[in-house]
Amino acid sequence: MPEGPSILHLRNTLLPFKGKVVKQAGGYGPMPAEWINGKKLLDICTWGKHLLFVFSNGSVRVHLMLFGEIRINERKTVNRSFFLEFAKGEINGYVVKAEKLKGTPEEVYDWRTDILHKDFDAAHVKLLLKKEAGKTIDDVLMDQNVFTGVGNKIRNEALYRAGIHPLSITGKIPAAKITMLIKEAVAYVKIFYKQLETKGVNDNFSVYKQAYAADGSEVTMQILPRTKRKIYFSEHKQQLFQ
């Protein structure tokens, strides 16, 4: 479930709990509980794939990792790794990682890199890219401190749309192409999000898990040596810069 747009969509479904008082909080793992009990849920916000529950005396950061799941007013049989129970209704997290944020969200997070946020700043991201000049672009795209909220699907689609080969060296990609990549990443994230909001699922893919790309060219699948993640791309449409 969790790539940036999915988390933002999830946040929207949780909004009815905003302003409500937590009767009982808990979970296993490092999930802190006592300090939340009796507190009002002031806000729910996101930073990329991070879901934040804000209280007057601290915030809880929830990360769904690969298998995490949040259910509303619904329980599964297995233990909850995170939960907030209200007078009416409850939020239940399974296999999620929850912990107390060290500081306020504003202190901890920089929203200029969050591809889904209104404060996203393309110029700032370009600046950060200079430090990553030696790395391949596929790696940098998944770096949450540079492209916050981008996951494997978005990475594949953004590279295809920008016509950049995933193994291109970041520093060798022409500035205009980088600009295009950022623009396409933002554009694709919006499609992803809109699909979730309207249909509940995103099935809009030009290359990801496709045999043929949107333009009809053949798609190559490669397993990245380090991360073991799969990348899909079109040799025909995506130029390799090195």
Next chain:
DNA sequence: GTGAATGTTAACAG
């Protein structure tokens, strides 16, 4: 039973 999947990070090697 097997394999695969939207992710991160602690631990280790060099």
Next chain:
DNA sequence: CCTGTTAACATTCA
């Protein structure tokens, strides 16, 4: 100390 690699973790579905 820094850099890169590996392993580990949790779950559901086909």
